[in-house]
Structure formats: structure tokens, C-alpha cells
Amino acid sequence: MxxxxxxxxxxxxxxxxxxxxxxxxxxxxxxxxxxxxxxxxxxxxxxxxxxxxxxxxxxxxxxxxxxxxxxxxxxxxxxxxxxxxxxxxxxxxxxxxxxxxxxxxxxxxxxxxxxxxxxxxQPVRAVEPTAAVFDVTLASKRLGELEVSREGADVLTADRLLDPHHVAKVEPEGFWQSTLYRASGTLINLGDSKKARARKELSRRIAAPLPGGARFVPVLSRKGGVGKTTVTTLLGMALADARDDRVVAVDANPDRGTLAERIGRTSGKTIRDLVRIKDEVVGYNDLSTIVARDETRLDVLASDADPRVSEAFGDDDYRAAAAVAAHYYSVVLTDTGTGIVHSVMSATLERADALVVVAGLSIDEARLASETLTWLETNGYGDRVREAVVVLNTTRPGSPLVRADEVEAHFRTRVRAVIRMPYDSHIASGAAIGFHEIHPATREAARQLAAAVVESLRTPAVV
Known part of the structure; x- marks a missing residue:
């Protein structure tokens, strides 16, 4: 158209x-x-x-x-x-x-x-304004749910990347286990012996992490001559040898302690020097010039050699030294003076997170140790007594005059653990203690003591 x-x-x-x-x-x-x-x-x-x-x-x-x-x-x-x-x-x-x-x-x-x-x-319909609601769900993805091109760095593990044919296998510990492993050309691995497994398990217990700040452990005794300073030294060495953090032993004996002499190394400085420069310490290097360190990495803060000067060391001085030590150490051991009523004991107990009480294998020494626990319970430290560790230290050669089993059974009804420390001629001589040179039974007892103390520190106190 x-x-x-x-x-x-x-x-x-x-x-x-x-x-x-x-x-x-x-x-x-x-x-x-x-x-x-x-x-x-x-x-x-x-x-x-x-x-x-x-x-x-x-x-x-x-x-x-x-x-x-x-x-x-x-x-x-x-x-x-x-x-x-x-x-x-x-x-x-x-x-x-x-x-x-x-x-x-x-x-x-x-x-x-x-x-x-x-x-x-076109007519427009009125729409009431509504608030936008966004339902956002944040969820982590497992390795199998990730895209191939989106793997994270955490998937690059040794098990995935290392060729097992080129990885050196750990030789098992134990005579027969090691012999069979070598004879088979590393093909037969029976694992560690029972003794080696027990030793590694004990090391794991000692090295268990301690959450929170520094932990204070005073070592107490009502009677002199029972080996309180020796027990403090062995406990500190066992802790420092197995743990990765820092451990320090403080000699707070007002009557000239001998703790520094037990490690054979001195810095020439004392706890009095630390109190004097406490406001000038800004790092561990400042503190390391005052403490002495042994082969196990145990630091020792010595007391004054002059008894007339050390008499003036009291609660305020200990609090000042403890405040500095708490910034740089995870465990602070305190070798207290003889008895439980002296110029430093009040400040020592108020910061205590666990207690170690040393007793000898005699009637009077056992009674004094038990009375010490009673005094602590009646003065507000009952929760610490229940988690305390008692050390029965053998200071004389030969069999003790008392039945050690009965003494141990008594203390087990009152505290967390009881450790027997055997007699060691190397320690009894008064010479410096080498932790890897003492008798294996003594070293094993010190490690058992360290494990019991760590477990006591890890247990929350029930007030």
C-alpha cells in the first residue's frame, strides 16, 4: 500500500x-x-x-x-x-x-x-521503607573445601612437602631397640624402650606451659641442716634444664645463704645490688649482670656475704626484688631462711603460688615439718598446703633410723605429693653441684620434684 x-x-x-x-x-x-x-x-x-x-x-x-x-x-x-x-x-x-x-x-x-x-x-505504588537486612555468615573452610588456587600457607606442612625417603628417621632409644634398628638398615623400628619413654614423659610434664605471669615457689624448713638450699638448687636445675623459659633461684636467707656457692659460679653481685638499681632495670641485659647462671641455664640471685648487712634485708627489699624478677622470669624459687618467722617470710608467703617443705628422716625433723604445715593452715595458707610438695631428704649414708614409708604415708595425707631425695656423696661434700654429674637416682628424684611442682602450679588454688 x-x-x-x-x-x-x-x-x-x-x-x-x-x-x-x-x-x-x-x-x-x-x-x-x-x-x-x-x-x-x-x-x-x-x-x-x-x-x-x-x-x-x-x-x-x-x-x-x-x-x-x-x-x-x-x-x-x-x-x-x-x-x-x-x-x-x-x-x-x-x-x-x-x-x-x-x-x-x-x-x-x-x-x-x-x-x-x-x-x-504508569502509576507508582507507594512502598513502605524497610531496613535492609544482611545475613552474613563467616565460616572457615577446610582444606578440602578450598579452591585449588586459594590454598593458604598453613597447608605447607612438613608431612606434605618432605619426601619420606629423604627424611632422617629418629633412632629409638634402648639397647635392643637401637641394635635391631641399625642391623636392619633402619627398616625395623620398635620404638623407644620403656625407660626412655618414661624419661621423655617426665620431661614433658616438667616443660608443661604455665599460663599467666611469673610463679613464685618458696622452699621452707623449720630446722637447719636438712638440705633446704640443696633441694632449692636441684629443683631449679631440673626446671631450667627441661623448660624453655627462664628460671631464677633467689637467696632470701637473712643469715648469709650459700645458694650461689652450690652452682660454682658467682657474678660478684647480690640481691642488695638489684634492690639498689631496681628503677634502672629496663631489660634482661641489665639483670644478667647481677645474677649468676649455671650450665642448665638456672639463674641465681645471691644474698649478702656479710651477716651484718644481710640482717637488714626485709620484706620491702624482697618485694622490690621480686617485682623486678617477675618481669623477666616464669618461675621464681626462693630459698628462705631457717624457720617460718623472720624478716622475709611474710613477703615470701604472700606471693607464694606453690610450697615446697623440706623434712629430714628423723623423728624431730619429721615432726617440725608436720608442724610447719599446721602453722601454714592456721594462718590462711590451707589451700597452698593441700597443693604443697614435701621432700624427704636423706642427708646421711646408709639406712635411716626411722621407717621412711611411715613418714611418707603421714605426709601424703596432708599434701599433694611426697618426693624422696636419696643420699648423694657428691652433694654431701658441699662442692658445687653439676646436674649431669650427680648420681642418676638423685637427678631422677630432682626431676620428679620439678614435675610435681609444675603440676601444683598448673592446678588452680581452691580458696
């Missing part, structure tokens, strides 16, 4: 209203509360200004943008889309091509059209 000029259009045809068959809806845009329709107007090749003369664009725009009635608002978009699909110009173009083929005429070229975007107003 050929387009006719505008001048030949009937007068009753209103300008700006197009025949439904001539609407080109090549593009429909839906955005927000309005729908946009591209309406194409045919332009004759011989008259480019025809549309401008006969079409009142402003009036058409005003009519087309008039809001639709409320009852038709929901179907406005559907009707426009249906009309656009049904009246696509492609059908007319196909019909023109078929007519041209039947008439042996060349295919007419498609006419260029101008497009005017007409907005069809």
Missing part, C-alpha cells in the same frame, strides 16, 4: 493520530514508573518537511503522556507490548517484497524514519 501525500488525507483524520498498522515499535523501554515507546513516522522521499507541517508534536505529546485510568494501570505495559509485536513493520516490508517479486520489480529500499520517544505514564 503506497503512502499518500498529506494533502490528500481526509479532513476527518486527526493529525498526530497514527493508524495502528503504521506504528513501528522497534524499541520498547521500561524504566522506573514509565514505559517508553519508539514511534516511527514515515517520511516521504520528496517532502522532508511534511511531518513538521501537519503534525502538532506538542499536542500529541500532551495526549500521549496523559496518565491512564487507575483500573487500566496494571495492563498498560502488556497492551503496548502486544500492539508493538502485532504491528511490527517487518510484515509490511515482507509483503512489499513479495509484490515486487511478482511484478518483476526490484525490491524497494526501506525508508528512513525518524523516531520520537513517547512516555506512557
Amino acid at each position: 503506497a503512502d499518500r501525500p498529506d494533502s490528500e488525507q481526509p479532513e476527518n483524520e486527526e493529525h498526530g493520530i497514527l493508524d495502528e498498522e503504521r506504528v513501528d515499535t522497534s524499541g520498547i523501554f521500561l524504566g522506573g514508573s514509565t514505559a517508553q515507546v519508539d514511534v516511527a513516522f514515515p517520511v516521504p522521499a520528496d517532502d522532508d518537511d511534511a511531518i513538521d507541517e501537519d503534525f502538532d508534536e506538542s499536542s500529541a505529546q500532551e495526549r500521549m503522556t496523559q496518565p491512564a485510568p487507575a483500573e487500566r494501570a496494571d495492563t498498560a505495559e502488556a497492551e503496548i507490548i502486544d500492539d508493538a509485536v502485532a504491528d511490527a513493520p517487518q510484515e509490511r516490508h515482507d509483503m512489499d517484497i513479495e509484490d515486487a517479486v511478482e511484478a518483476d520489480e526490484p525490491e524497494p529500499a526501506p525508508a528512513f524514519t525518524d523516531r520520537v520517544a513517547v512516555s506512557v505514564a
Whole structure:
């Protein structure tokens, strides 16, 4: 159907209203509360200004943008889309091509059209504002759930990366275990012997971590000559030899203690020097010039050699030295003076986290040790007594005059653990103690004592 000029259009045809068959809806845009329709107007090749003369664009725009009635608002978009699909110009173009083929005429070229975007107003429904809720779940992924390209550094373990054929195997401890391991060319490994496993388990108990700050362990005795200083030295060496943190033994004996002499190394400084420079200590290097260290890494803070000077050492001095030691050590052992009523005992007990009471294997020594426990219980340290460790120290060679089993059974009813320290001629000589040179039974007893003290420190006190 050929387009006719505008001048030949009937007068009753209103300008700006197009025949439904001539609407080109090549593009429909839906955005927000309005729908946009591209309406194409045919332009004759011989008259480019025809549309401008006969079409009142402003009036058409005003009519087309008039809001639709409320009852038709929901179907406005559907009707426009249906009309656009049904009246696509492609059908007319196909019909023109078929007519041209039947008439042996060349295919007419498609006419260029101008497009005017007409907005069809749509009613906007009021939506109540609601707060956005985001449900975020943070969860860690296991190794199997991670992507191959997203592995973390924690998956680069020795078990995964090391070739087992090139990893040196640990030789088992024990005569027969080691002999069979070597004879088989490292193919047969029976594991450590029972004795080696027990030794490693004891080391693990001694090296158990101690949460929190420094822990204070005073070593007490009501009677001199029972080996209180020796027990303090052996306990400190056993702890320092198995643990990775720092251990210090403080000689707080007001009557010239001999703790520093038991390790054979002295720094020439005493606890009095530490109290004097306590405000100047800013690091461990400042403290290391005052303490003496032995081969097991045990630090010892010696007392004054002059009894007249050491008499003046009291509670306030001990508190000052203990405050400095607490910053640089995990375990602080205190070799107290003889008895439980002297110038340093009050400050020593108020900071005590565990107690070690030394008793000899005689009737009077056993009774004094038991009376010490009673005094502590009646003076507010009952919880410490229940977790205390009693050491039955043998200071004379040969069999004791009392039945040691009965003495041990008595103390087991009152404290956490009882340790027997055997007689050792190397220690009895009064010489400096070498921890790896003493008798194996003595060293084993010292390690058992260290394990019992660590377990006492790890047990929360029940008040």
C-alpha cells in the first residue's frame, strides 16, 4: 500500500493520530514508573518537511503522556507490548517484497524514519521503607573445601612437602631397640624402650606451659641442716634444664645463704645490688649482670656475704626484688631462711603460688615439718598446703633410723605429693653441684620434684 501525500488525507483524520498498522515499535523501554515507546513516522522521499507541517508534536505529546485510568494501570505495559509485536513493520516490508517479486520489480529500499520517544505514564505504588537486612555468615573452610588456587600457607606442612625417603628417621632409644634398628638398615623400628619413654614423659610434664605471669615457689624448713638450699638448687636445675623459659633461684636467707656457692659460679653481685638499681632495670641485659647462671641455664640471685648487712634485708627489699624478677622470669624459687618467722617470710608467703617443705628422716625433723604445715593452715595458707610438695631428704649414708614409708604415708595425707631425695656423696661434700654429674637416682628424684611442682602450679588454688 503506497503512502499518500498529506494533502490528500481526509479532513476527518486527526493529525498526530497514527493508524495502528503504521506504528513501528522497534524499541520498547521500561524504566522506573514509565514505559517508553519508539514511534516511527514515515517520511516521504520528496517532502522532508511534511511531518513538521501537519503534525502538532506538542499536542500529541500532551495526549500521549496523559496518565491512564487507575483500573487500566496494571495492563498498560502488556497492551503496548502486544500492539508493538502485532504491528511490527517487518510484515509490511515482507509483503512489499513479495509484490515486487511478482511484478518483476526490484525490491524497494526501506525508508528512513525518524523516531520520537513517547512516555506512557504508569502509576507508582507507594512502598513502605524497610531496613535492609544482611545475613552474613563467616565460616572457615577446610582444606578440602578450598579452591585449588586459594590454598593458604598453613597447608605447607612438613608431612606434605618432605619426601619420606629423604627424611632422617629418629633412632629409638634402648639397647635392643637401637641394635635391631641399625642391623636392619633402619627398616625395623620398635620404638623407644620403656625407660626412655618414661624419661621423655617426665620431661614433658616438667616443660608443661604455665599460663599467666611469673610463679613464685618458696622452699621452707623449720630446722637447719636438712638440705633446704640443696633441694632449692636441684629443683631449679631440673626446671631450667627441661623448660624453655627462664628460671631464677633467689637467696632470701637473712643469715648469709650459700645458694650461689652450690652452682660454682658467682657474678660478684647480690640481691642488695638489684634492690639498689631496681628503677634502672629496663631489660634482661641489665639483670644478667647481677645474677649468676649455671650450665642448665638456672639463674641465681645471691644474698649478702656479710651477716651484718644481710640482717637488714626485709620484706620491702624482697618485694622490690621480686617485682623486678617477675618481669623477666616464669618461675621464681626462693630459698628462705631457717624457720617460718623472720624478716622475709611474710613477703615470701604472700606471693607464694606453690610450697615446697623440706623434712629430714628423723623423728624431730619429721615432726617440725608436720608442724610447719599446721602453722601454714592456721594462718590462711590451707589451700597452698593441700597443693604443697614435701621432700624427704636423706642427708646421711646408709639406712635411716626411722621407717621412711611411715613418714611418707603421714605426709601424703596432708599434701599433694611426697618426693624422696636419696643420699648423694657428691652433694654431701658441699662442692658445687653439676646436674649431669650427680648420681642418676638423685637427678631422677630432682626431676620428679620439678614435675610435681609444675603440676601444683598448673592446678588452680581452691580458696
